[in-house]
Amino acid sequence: MVNLVQTKRLQKYRMALLRFKKMGLKKTFSHSLSEETSVSAVLIRKDFSQCGIRGKRRGGYDIDLLLGELKKIFGHEKEQNIIIVGLGNIGSALVKYEDYRQSNMNMVAAFDIDPAKRTRRYPVPVYSLENLREVIDTFDVSVAILAVPEFSAQETSRYLVENGIRGILNFAPVLLKVPDHVLVNNVNVMIELERLMYHIGVIQD
Amino acid sequence: MVNLVQTKRLQKYRMALLRFKKMGLKKTFSHSLSEETSVSAVLIRKDFSQCGIRGKRRGGYDIDLLLGELKKIFGHEKEQNIIIVGLGNIGSALVKYEDYRQSNMNMVAAFDIDPAKRTRRYPVPVYSLENLREVIDTFDVSVAILAVPEFSAQETSRYLVENGIRGILNFAPVLLKVPDHVLVNNVNVMIELERLMYHIGVIQD
DNA sequence: AATAAAATGTGAAAACTGTAACAATAAAAT
DNA sequence: ATTTTATTGTTACAGTTTTCACATTTTATT
DSSP, X not given: OOOHHHHHXXXXXXXXXHHHXXXXXXXXXXXXXXXXXXXXXXXXXXXXXXXXXXXXXXXXXXXXXXXXXXXXXXXXXXXXXXXXXXXXXXXXXXXXXXXXXXXXEEEEEEEOSOGGGOSSSSSSOEEOGGGHHHHHHHHTOOEEEEOOOHHHHHHHHHHHHHTTOOXXXXXXXXXXXXXXXXXXXXXXXXXXXXXXXXXXXXXXX | OOOHHHHHHHHHHHHHHHHHHHTTOOEEOHHXXXXXXXXXXXXXXXXXXXXXXXXXXXXXXXXXXXXXXHHHHHTTTXXXXXXXXXXXXXXXHHHHOOGGGGGTEEEEEEEOSOGGGOSSSSSSOEEOGGGHHHHHHHHTOOEEEEOOOXXXXXXXXHHHHHTTOOEEEEOSSSOOOOOTTOEEEEOOHHHHHHHHHHHTTTTTO
């Protein structure tokens, strides 16, 4: 229904709307959202229009209505269980995140090869990868955060997919090879920094 | 010279090339890179062509030559100093990263309002934000990683910009408002997870 | 030497994305 | 009640990005 580019924008709108709501506002206008998100007002109206969201001419858009529609689109209505694999620096930080609940996500388990990590020091139970299938089946998990070291990322991702994972948020600096039905989102700090540097023109001067 | 879309692809090529090189390969072909990066072979050739990188007809591309050109484009030749602001969960994890050196980046300092964080437990000195200007001037820093809590992100970013930062890698779930000459790259785990879920169609079934 | 095969490089077409202009409508002002 | 104003919604257009088709070059084969 909506493609990747639009999805990204809708998520921006949602963030802005949540902020507006927190400020006590009830309705908003394409221009206000434009200022907040740096997306042109026309494009915002077009996106809404295409999603079947209607405003009132001269009256703007109802914030709760918009958030409701976005909720439908992104399926926040249904709780989604997720897992995390790898409790190194990044993994440990991510497992302690508390924002998951806000998006109706539920971190149900963590996995690490190091038995020393399998303690109660984390907010979720920590297992060996041997228990992966069991956890996935029990909690109907389809999305995993992958935060293992570079050298084991490809193999681990294969194992995840083998056991039913269809979406991977990958923090390892590796281009994972996965079957067509699996989706990977890469988060790579180095690459983001590099691009930032390139674009602010640090390079030239 | 190259735009954002192309930059992202070039970074992908670079990752693939580094992998090929590690495997001992000397030359490669647009098709091999295509398989590795999921970018079409024609597009890869076009990107290279536009960057003034030439291959040999039937002979493919020389890996070292390609990496050299990419190095020039991304300015890895010159060392870039960066700082990190906020030593919470994520910040602490990022400051311990060791991959910065690979891209010729140098993490020179961290900042946190909590004096308890200002110990020697971190691989770089930790300061109060009062010392920001001093550090920025001394080390000629133009890029910062922002990993403070949501509520203080906007204010902190304003302060960073005021003191000369021109690029921000923002881990706070906030759409920062910054002047035109400043670039922000957002890294938002929730948003990435949501998009992943949306696109694998977890929602529908 | 001639031919075939495997690559690159590129101009034109297609697909996609965003913008501009403006009609339609609702609210506010007179 | 009428006019003005502000805002949405949409159609046509412009720009950007990707793909297609194929010419060109190099290497390998016969």
